[in-house]
Amino acid sequence: MIAELGHFALILALMIACIQAVVPLIGAHKRWPGWMAVAEPAANTQFLLVALAFGALMYAFITSDFSLQLVVTNSHSAKPMLYKVTGVWGNHEGSMLLWVLIVTLFGAMAQWFGGNLPPTLRARILAVQGMIGVAFLAFVLFTSNPFLRTEVAPFDGRGLNPLLQDPGLAFHPPFLYLGYVGLSMAFSFAVAALIEGRVDAAWGRWVRPWTLAAWIFLTIGIGLGSWWAYYELGWGGFWFWDPVENASFMPWLVAVALLHSAIVVEKRESLKSWTVLLAIIAFGFSLIGAFITRSGIITSVHAFATDPERGVFLLLILCVFVGGALTLFAARASVMEAKGVFGMVSRESALVVNNILLGVAAFVVFVGTIWPLVSEMFFDRKLSVGEPFFNQAFTPFMVALGLVLPIGAMLPWKRARLGRVIRKLIPAMILAVAVGALLWAIQTEKSGLGPIGLMLGTWLVAGSLVDLWARSAGGKRLFRLPRADWGKTVAHSGLGVTMVGVAGLLAWEAEDIRVVQEGESYDLAGYTITLDGVERLPGANYISTLAIVTLSKDGREISTLTPEKRVYPVSGQPTTEAAIDNGFLRDVYVVIGDPQAGGGWAMRAYYKPLANWIWGGSILMALGGALSLSDRRYRVAAGARKTRAVGVPAE
Numbered sequence: 001m002i003a004e005l006g007h008f009a010l011i012l013a014l015m016i017a018c019i020q021a022v023v024p025l026i027g028a029h030k031r032w033p034g035w036m037a038v039a040e041p042a043a044n045t046q047f048l049l050v051a052l053a054f055g056a057l058m059y060a061f062i063t064s065d066f067s068l069q070l071v072v073t074n075s076h077s078a079k080p081m082l083y084k085v086t087g088v089w090g091n092h093e094g095s096m097l098l099w100v101l102i103v104t105l106f107g108a109m110a111q112w113f114g115g116n117l118p119p120t121l122r123a124r125i126l127a128v129q130g131m132i133g134v135a136f137l138a139f140v141l142f143t144s145n146p147f148l149r150t151e152v153a154p155f156d157g158r159g160l161n162p163l164l165q166d167p168g169l170a171f172h173p174p175f176l177y178l179g180y181v182g183l184s185m186a187f188s189f190a191v192a193a194l195i196e197g198r199v200d201a202a203w204g205r206w207v208r209p210w211t212l213a214a215w216i217f218l219t220i221g222i223g224l225g226s227w228w229a230y231y232e233l234g235w236g237g238f239w240f241w242d243p244v245e246n247a248s249f250m251p252w253l254v255a256v257a258l259l260h261s262a263i264v265v266e267k268r269e270s271l272k273s274w275t276v277l278l279a280i281i282a283f284g285f286s287l288i289g290a291f292i293t294r295s296g297i298i299t300s301v302h303a304f305a306t307d308p309e310r311g312v313f314l315l316l317i318l319c320v321f322v323g324g325a326l327t328l329f330a331a332r333a334s335v336m337e338a339k340g341v342f343g344m345v346s347r348e349s350a351l352v353v354n355n356i357l358l359g360v361a362a363f364v365v366f367v368g369t370i371w372p373l374v375s376e377m378f379f380d381r382k383l384s385v386g387e388p389f390f391n392q393a394f395t396p397f398m399v400a401l402g403l404v405l406p407i408g409a410m411l412p413w414k415r416a417r418l419g420r421v422i423r424k425l426i427p428a429m430i431l432a433v434a435v436g437a438l439l440w441a442i443q444t445e446k447s448g449l450g451p452i453g454l455m456l457g458t459w460l461v462a463g464s465l466v467d468l469w470a471r472s473a474g475g476k477r478l479f480r481l482p483r484a485d486w487g488k489t490v491a492h493s494g495l496g497v498t499m500v501g502v503a504g505l506l507a508w509e510a511e512d513i514r515v516v517q518e519g520e521s522y523d524l525a526g527y528t529i530t531l532d533g534v535e536r537l538p539g540a541n542y543i544s545t546l547a548i549v550t551l552s553k554d555g556r557e558i559s560t561l562t563p564e565k566r567v568y569p570v571s572g573q574p575t576t577e578a579a580i581d582n583g584f585l586r587d588v589y590v591v592i593g594d595p596q597a598g599g600g601w602a603m604r605a606y607y608k609p610l611a612n613w614i615w616g617g618s619i620l621m622a623l624g625g626a627l628s629l630s631d632r633r634y635r636v637a638a639g640a641r642k643t644r645a646v647g648v649p650a651e
Helices: 002-030 033-037 039-062 069-074 081-086 092-113 119-143 167-196 201-232 243-268 272-295 308-331 347-379 387-410 418-424 426-442 449-471 483-508 611-629 633-641
Strands: 510-516 521-524 527-538 543-553 556-561 564-568 573-577 579-582 586-595 601-609
Touching: 002 033, 002 039, 002 092, 002 119, 002 167, 033 039, 033 119, 039 069, 039 081, 039 092, 039 119, 069 092, 081 167, 092 119, 092 167, 092 272, 119 167, 119 308, 167 201, 167 243, 167 272, 167 308, 201 243, 201 272, 201 573, 201 611, 243 272, 243 347, 272 308, 272 347, 347 387, 387 418, 387 449, 387 483, 418 426, 426 449, 449 483, 483 601, 483 611, 510 521, 521 601, 527 586, 527 601, 543 579, 543 586, 556 579, 564 586, 586 611
Parallel strands: none
Antiparallel strands: 510 601, 521 527, 527 543, 543 556, 543 564, 564 573, 579 586, 586 601
16 A cells, blocks of 8 residues: 555656646746746645655565565565665665655755745746656656566565675765756756856856755765775775766766856856856766666666666656757857956966866766777777776876866966965975975885875865965964855865875785685785684674684784675675774775685785775865855855846855
């Protein structure tokens, strides 16, 4: 009965979404207040109905209702409760229902917090968001219905993929989807502004909070996914350049560019067409990510589904929305005429450089992701584009971005004197060069990656702090600065910290793979690793082969590590659980393998310097975004603009 109620709620939500997509759009065109007002209850009702359906599906998983096909294939009565809940989105159908829930949530939020928007613009935004809801509700109901019943309910289910039974991955998809789908709001703002024929400074300020919120969630989601892969998969990497990883990284890069270009629209009424285009492309990459993950067109360990029918449906959604938006963009080119004029040396120019570097970086990732598909389709050749290509093609753009970012952040608007800004940054330059030189002098292997990476990260962090100090008039107004200034400093510093972590890990990582007898010890990067013993133990819903490993240095015991290999009897699948001794400057990472025919156990051990700085930097970037989002100027200024005839913000 509960499942049928959820199914019926989805059908009603589709009908409401159709009304929301059409009626407010006609009302805005005709200037009929009553028709425009339909968008508000429609957005709320659509969200409540989808939330009801999602709750019904979650209830089925929690109660182990094996009359539903989805519960049978993705749950088991012996699973811990956390993984019964997360099993709701640990599959294609449930994850698409989560996607739709977030689409409707953002639509409802646009109604809740969009009271300061002009009525016609708000109606059009909600109508476009309703169109997105129509597309994905239809996709769920016609190709991916989570409420399909089984003819005969089995006694128990087949269980969730063991790799997904982890707290890190439990929270990774919701955050990632909040970012992916949150970019639909930037898309809706862009399309609504094009329909209305108005892209101005006020629009730039209105679109920034929504883009920033989506970017924060996407940053957290990518960080959680990277962290999960690092400690759960057992291969010790934090990024594999997998197609699905790239599918989340591309919209992240474009969202960063969109955030910075929207500042230029807001402050100087320039880069209008470029900013609108970025809003379209950002959501387009989100749709591409859904297509890659669910069509089976590209092989990935993260793929949800391999159904060509679903892939064609998603490709149609992508073509309709992105193709339609680009067509409208071309037709409305005249309304995006730039008004602000700026010199070659100015903050506007620095933000243009920022956008170029980010845009080209995203394009490089896109080409590397789809090139195997292009090669197979058109040249009948199977190719694999892996880490070496991405590292060589992508890294130079990030290095260039890191070099120009502190300088560009301190340049004045309109025109600037480069020498004056560089003089302020001399202390940061000296510190960065000193750090790089020191590391070059003390490292044993003469690789430039580590010193250059740490020099670049130091330059970013120190440059951000110098910028904050200069804005506060030498510290006099430090605690009276707007939160957006603090947020910018924290986010830019977070990027620097992540760069330091990536460079340090790649440059100075040490690895040891060997067969180890119980009681045997060996050395790794100055640490002694001893395999004390191996035990077989029962778990909650698995059988564990658990190793007891002692980590010591200079004869002093540091910690006891317990790496595991787990076998889940229901699915018959094994997983590797790494044991990690975390530290501020390094991780020691141990993995137990299979028993060997000649006795002993296969073991892998890694020394990973600065590994945690990667995720620490991600946390700082998300925190910086949250500080900026909490700046009251987003609310107060938007309210003031409601009374302005042209909607242009005061400088």
